Amino acid sequence: MPFEILENEEMATGVQKMVIDAPDVARAAKAGQFVIVRAYDDSERIPLTIADIDTERGTIMMSVQALGKGTKQIARMEVGEHLADFVGPLGTPADVKKIGTVILVGGGVGIAPIYPQIKAYKDAGNRVVTVIGARNEGLLMMEKEFEAASDEHYVTTDDGSKGRHGFVTEVVKELLDKQNAGEYEHERIGRVVVIGPPILMKVATDMMKDYPDVEIVVSINAMMVDGTGMCGGCRVVVGGEVKFACVDGPEFDGRLVDFDTVMNRLMIYKKDELAASQKYDE
Ligand code: FES
The missing domain is CATH 2.40.30.10 (Translation factors)
Incomplete structure (x- = not known):
């Protein structure tokens, strides 16, 4: 079987x-x-x-x-x-190509899914910086694997219980500011990839307004039903157009994603999900 x-x-x-x-x-x-x-x-x-x-x-x-x-x-x-x-x-594989330096950011449950991208970007000739973060130490995962696979690696926790006290976005900002000041000694950072809760991807995308020449890629984990583009369950608005996360994504240019509709749709499902989950635990 x-x-x-x-x-x-x-x-x-x-x-x-x-x-x-x-x-x-x-x-x-x-x-x-x-x-x-x-x-x-x-x-x-x-x-x-x-x-x-x-x-x-x-x-x-x-x-x-x-x-x-x-x-x-x-x-x-x-x-x-x-x-x-x-x-x-x-879904569509990540658009991996030679960029220079790529920052891969994983927040919470987004940490594990970003892991295979390290190898993919490195195989394409990039220098890879990873930044992983969670609310606390207990929610962190795969730190050793990330450290071993990355050229530069950072860990943050919201409560300071492990790594740097703060958010993953702060590390990204520091690195990009360093680059803008001409103090980043490595190949140019040309892309930031963020996988994590929608709010994290939204905050990261907003922050990238200050760095218009650096790409921001996010992975939209919408509600999915068939996963083949037939049911419309995973629709997201990207660049003013309706896209299906399951076939057109899950990765999109963060600057084009309408995060408010993504979060609203997830909220609608969350209520039903919670009810079903509680029933299952009874
Ligand atoms: Fe049905 Fe994407 S999950 S269209």
Whole structure:
């Protein structure tokens, strides 16, 4: 049977690292893409960004934050069990090319999905700076892996329990200010990629107004149903046009994304999700 769970362990508070046996998906997957997963035949379909690809072993790693009923069902499955569905890779791969220096920013649950981009950008000849942050130390993950894979690496926590006290955006701002002052001694920072909660991506994009010649790329984790561009569930407004995060994204030019509609739509679903999740826990 396919899609066996090979590993399932807590990587941060409330977040499971899950490794799935899926050789076909692993062979085709690229950084920035996602999979749609169902724990059981009657479970809801959950989009999860790919956090690591091992083509030799034929596995995909993903981080699962158990929030709603669907994610809880997945996260609570045991090693040796099989997922009912594991569809992918879906979405457009990250537009990775030679830029110079690229800053990859992962906030909270966005930390794991940004990990495969380190290798992709490095393979394309870039210098890679990573900045990962979370509310507190318990919510951080993969610090060792990030440190080993990056040319320059920073950790922040909102409460100062690990790394720098503050937000990931402050580190990015410092680096870009250094560059503007002519004091950044490395290849030019030409792109910032941010994956994390919508509010973080919005704040980061707003901050980038001061650096108009540096690209900002965000990954929109919209509500998804079919993941193939048919249902319209994941629509987002980008550059005044309706786009589907599942096929046109999930990555977009942050400056073109209408974050308010993204956040409003997520809020609408959140209420239903919370109700279903509480019922599941009863
Ligand atoms: Fe249905 Fe994107 S999830 S159109």
